[in-house]
Amino acid sequence: MSSSSSSIAAPGTIPYHEPGFVDLAIVVSFLYFVQVARAIANRLLHAGLLGEIAVGVVYGPVARILHTDWQQTFLVVGYIGLVLIVFEGGLTLQPKSFLPQLPMAIIVALCGILLPLAFTFALFSAPTFGYPPLQAFTTGSALASTSLGTTFFVLRSAGPELGTTAVGEILKGAALIDDVIALVLLSVIQSVASGGGNLGWTIGRPVVASVGMAVVTPLVTTWLFQPLFRVGKVERLVQRGGRAVELFLGVAVLCAFLGIAYFTGTTMLLGAFLAGAFLSALPSPGSSISFVECWEKWLVPLQEHIFVPIFFASIGFSIPFLDLWTGARIWRGIAYSLLMALGKVLAGGPILVLDLFARPGPDATASLELNEEQRGEESGRSSAQETAIDPSGCTDAEKGRASRLRSATRVQIGRGGRSSFVRESLPCAAFVGLALVARGEIGILILQVAYTASTESSSSSSSSSSSSSSAGSSGSTLVLTEEPYLVGIWAVALCTIAGPVAFGALVRRCEDIVKGSARWGLQA
Template identity: 40%
Template sequence: MASESGNFLQYHELGIIEILIAVSFFTFLSLGEYISSKIIRANIIGSIVVGIIYGVPLANILPSAWQETFLALGYIGLILIIFEGGLTARLDLLRANFLLSLCGATTGVILPISFSYLLLYLGFGYGAVETFIIGAALSATSLGTTFAVISGASKEVDLSQTRVGAVLVSAAVIDDVTGLVMLSVIHDLGSLSGGGSANLGWLIGRPVLASALMAILTPVLSKWVFAPFFRRYIERRFAKYDHFSNIILMTLVLSAFVSIAAYAGTSVLFGAFLAGSFLTYLPSKHPEGPFVVLSREQGEKEKSKSPTFVHTFECYLLDALQYVLGPLFFASIGFAIPFLDLWTGDAIWRGVVYTLVMLVGKLLVGTWVLAWQFFSTPKDDEKQLITSNSRSGEKNSDSRMSGSLEPALLLGFAMVARGEIGLLIVQIGYNDTSYVSEAGFLTAIWAILLNTIIGPVVVGLLVKYFGKRISKGAWGLVENNQ
């Protein structure tokens, strides 16, 4: 409550009911993550369930102002999740597998939209524009869920250091950018349906152009301008201040990239990923470089050495992200799900059927791993594996494909989760345009919700039972030669 003079906010204590609500909410967030992690190997599901219960969709226990605040904090958590993904991403693996990632991302966008027209337009009788909006929502892959899955799997195998993990990250980022481009188009469809006018060419071209320029200019300027300047004039000085200088630079770079992305018309999430990748490339990779350390302790203790940016992230931000901001993000997804409206006969059967179709649409992305493995020229270590297998009576083609099925399934199911981007697209289509009906909206929500649950659950099980096999195969861990 503001004071009568209006120039400050009056401080007051929380009532006991508010205190107990806040305590129980964060307690159940942690408990839900723990239980879902132990039972179904996907800790994000617990947070989503708690968000549904405590938010507007079900019991509406949290005050509206709190839900809006938690949604904002959760989005900061999403940005940090993706920023961490950029910091830990293997740039050499991203470059080496870019073409494969592009093929996978293209498949992951085209198939859901195509299947949507086959089922929703021809089968359920939805409108053509309505089908496009729903298909666009289901073509996007949740970046936040993708990086959360990668992080959650690190106990068994560090997916960020694997070839299949690099393909997954690149494909998810491309899917996300594509989804945000379609989001811009859908947002403007609202003004068109209301009688407004818009330059559709510029509307579509702006985010595409902005994304392409950021993707091209960031590595070019990093290599030829910022990295040489940083290595010559700055990194030695940074070693004197350890984490302090690192966190200041990280804050400035992240703020700059998300601001550029927002004002240029592309996704701030794409900007966050590029910010992390940019910082990873800056320091010298020479053994005598200040940022080349064996451990965080070495960077903190030796005067001539500095902790890496990943070390600083772990020191300053990881706990807050892991225990507060990350769970709030996935809880905010629960806030946005119209849970009670989902339970009608038509909504359930149409939603389940569409869920299965959309699951297949993303799962088929994994077939690119099989195709790539089959048509690629085997390297020396793979030739040795083929030779040893052929001695045991197996055909060469079979032995070459023997280690590809699990990575293919891992890639496909990791792309299944739609999450925040899908919800954003379909809600804008439903709330800001006249094209999406309530039936279509509920069908899309069912598919987004179930796919966001199924994908991480299956990935967790695949990593649990086949993680070591994947890490030792052709699509597994790759030595870092950056």
């Protein structure tokens, strides 16, 4: 009687009891080894997230140390880390440097979406693969995405100045646009998998919501909330309250934007980015209010040691590691991974095209002016010498000499332009392309949603006693079967691993070149 009464708890409560030693040891070891693995991966590969993903794989699908409900809890906690990564990107956004790069960011994002889709259709239609076009579209949609959290994380890890370069701003914009388009593609896949729905509204809702939020937020911030914050008593109250009030206001604004994004049908990560940009625009110039300093004081320690490690470990929970190791899956996965990495690297191609066909930049102009000045001085000295020899003057000789000097100058500038193209443009294009290679959470989300929908559809059709015609119609909803699903997981995993490693190596080798580029580096 006493045992049964002790197990009864009031609604909304749970009976409190001391956790077992095994449970405590599992959680403590998980949190500790995530930190250790990050430090080791940072030291060896300059990509700490690989160690965190590896710990997630071990504790999740390989050894199954963490219970499924614990993994779900850590996934939610880790997603807070992802939201905060993107929120920080918006908080440190500089509109004056970001907006001029937005057209190039759109072009880069479209290339990063269309190239992986085209490569997927080409590869999956080959006889050695032979996957249906619908499943090629589903897998290509997953690999057309970009891991927004990983992109912002590696950009932040590379150094604060690289994020303010022109290519850094292009990278932020392209990653955001990729994420929005991936959400649209996911909506289309879900609609096809369910076998109905208004496809036009399915596609249009996230697009309209995303564009609406991106356009309305700056306008409302500039014309409504900024004057109310500065003119009214709000700014003085926030200043008087100090960092604690700034933190409260930041959390409130972040939650509001997340809710707006979620219920309007777009990605919450866009809401997090816009929330950061909204907050950074509120204080008056010279005000003591600094949401960035509040962020660094209160949230950075939690972000670096708790939320971000758990986020990348939760990616490891979602990788079906043991199912990947068959001969066909291995070589197909590696081949597809290489092609998908190439698709994102080539997304940096518009930077090369613009540098190849654009007019000379500031360096070439300065070189031209210097050579013109030197040529004028040399021409003046030659004219004086010739005038001393021939008092009547030799204008034809002077013109010929000046013409030859101009030709030599053009050759010198042309060589300098080609040298600058190889020395500056290629690293800047690779900077953008390599940072977009990682797929991470978005790619896994699309693959798992599509595979789960197809599995449920096939199981329901096999369990029901239906006619052959209805069975054929249910088969049309199989948007992703096991083999292309695992090949896609291979590509997501390898791209998420290789992308940050290659990006880190590029930054260590070419950081000064990227920052010093006249067109793509640090802007005045």
